[in-house]
Amino acid sequence: MKLLKKKGQMGGLQGFILSIVTIAIVLAIGLIVLGELETASKVGGVSTGEATAASNATGSIVLKMATIPTWIGIIIIVGLAFIVLSFFVGRQE
Secondary structure: OOOOOHHHHHHHHHHHHHHHHHHHHHHHHHHHHHHHHHHHOOEOOEOOOHHHHHHHHHHHHHHHHOOHHHHHHHHHHHHHHHHHHHHHHHHHO
16 A cells, blocks of 8 residues: 655645635535524514414524534544644655
8 A cells, every 4th residue: 555645635725725715614604594584584573373383394404413513523633633644654664
């Protein structure tokens, strides 16, 4: 098995960072759009009739999506640890 050189490891690090940034941007845009959709489904700041179900459902989705950023930090730490450990393992062989 061919070992990665420093240049290949840096490319892996750049790809990892780019994917995390892309996920964070998509998540932020999704939360903004859903927040605006929840606000738009309310009439005069109060949910009425069918808008109540839509507003409640959208609010529930926003609350569940808001927990995702806590997992992004964990994913970043695990990914960086994997990259650092692979560097040291590759150096020993």
